[in-house]
Amino acid sequence: MSLQKAYPYLYRWAETYGTIEFGQLQHSDALVRCVDETGVVFESPMKVKDLEAALKMAEEAIYEWFEVNDPDELDD
Numbered sequence: 880m881s882l883q884k885a886y887p888y889l890y891r892w893a894e895t896y897g898t899i900e901f902g903q904l905q906h907s908d909a910l911v912r913c914v915d916e917t918g919v920v921f922e923s924p925m926k927v928k929d930l931e932a933a934l935k936m937a938e939e940a941i942y943e944w945f946e947v948n949d950p951d952e953l954d955d
Contacts, residue, residue, distance in 0.1 A: 911937045921936075
């Protein structure tokens, strides 16, 4: 499965709005962080189960970001 199909809103975010950092992040216990020109938009909680869970949380958070900031980007 492609990244675009698995996480369509993260994919759009990375293409059009900001960056996505994942893995062992510097100065943080988070596994995933989404950043735009204003700063951190999402950072996974410290106790997240694993990277997949953190990416799913980020996908949901960025979907909500699109709902508020750019609803035209939503498919549904």
